[in-house]
Amino acid sequence: MPELPEVETVRRTLNELVIGKQIDHVSVHLNRIIIKPEEVGEFCIQLAGQTILSVERRGKFLRFLLDDYALVSHLRMEGRYGLYDSSDPLELHTHVVFHFTDGSELRYKDVRQFGTMHLFPKGRELEEQPLKKLGLEPLEEAFDLAAFRARIAHRSTKIKPLLLNQEYIVGIGNIYVDESLHLARIHPEREANSLTSKELAALHEAIVKTLSEAVAAGGSSIKSFVNGQGEIGMFQHQFKMYGRKGEACYSCGHPIEKSVVAGRGTHYCPQCQPLKPARGKKIKPI
Structure with a gap:
């Protein structure tokens, strides 16, 4: 399972690849990846038109901060993100695709299918599970x-x-x-x-x-x-x-x-x- 250094590396890479990109629509090919909201259709509706402003990390979780929402993603055992062109063939085990208005796509692949995504109104993600009870961040100044x-x-x-x-x-x-x-x-x-x-x-x-x-x-x-x-x-x-x-x-x-x-x-x-x-x-x- 990716630990803090691996998730931090993914975060930094995503900030180079997707900041400022606007989501045109989202395709979900494996519904159980989406935990919140319960309706996958609502997940897709809420993300349409949103722009990715930054990608942060809390523990082993990624936080995609958008205009109005925060997407909390856990990679679990095998989850990974990659940026593709919309013309690239869809690879096996690709479960969620964020289609951007510029023709590129952020694709989430997960062979083991253990990864999760939660979508919250921005600011609420730190007050609810799965982030609510997390402890000290060991690479922050507060970790003295x-x-x-x-x-x-x-x-x-x-x-x-x-x-x-x-x-x-x-x-x-x-x-x-x-x-x-x-x-x-x-x-x-x-x-x-x-x-x-x-x-x-x-x-x-x-x-x-x-x-x-x-x-x-x-x-x-x-x-x-x-x-x-x-x-x-x-x-x-x-x-x-x-x-x-x-x-x-x-x-x-x-x-x-x-x-x-x-x-x-x-x-x-x-x-x-x-x-x-x-x-x-x-x-x-x-």
Whole structure:
């Protein structure tokens, strides 16, 4: 699933491709992609004549800001956007097409068909689901150490699932949690309230550094991620942990282990990221 760096990369690409384009009409070929409004015909009617003013991001969601509406789009596992000419053949798994008045088209493709679109009167999208309960944005100024500490420091939850919880901090998916925890030298099963002030500061810095570098690299292309121009991300070439089970840790040379934490495959170095005995026993590798 695209995480914050991948969605941010798509956002930046779309801002280069579609800003100022006016929607002539919309074609929906798979109704279940459209969650709000319930009537797909109403979705199409409301978007006709609207101009795309900007494309923003909230967590892993894209926000298309139009004249009167905000379109909230989640790519889920395989969703992707691309700009085409109206004469280009419609490719398989193209589910929504935004036909622009200049003859170009923004097409949404989704092999897995898990993506969603919600349309709101502009300004209401942040007050309703799916955006209403989202947590701190880790690449904004408001994500300082004090805010980070206040959000997680006193919770008894294991640190990895807490960081994956979008109601606390948004956009940090499985890949970037593993990378950040290794950079901060924190075991994924440590309870959040067991972290020292020094460890919290190191983790805060690691999250910002990891996500910033991933955005600069255009995100990570593990399976099928491409941006709106069909380009793959390159951050996968900088992974220190994720997907490297059995390989030597770059920091200490110890083999990287993989286990399951809160139902998610988790890569860590037991040498660099020890699970302190006072807080529990070592997790069993897989």
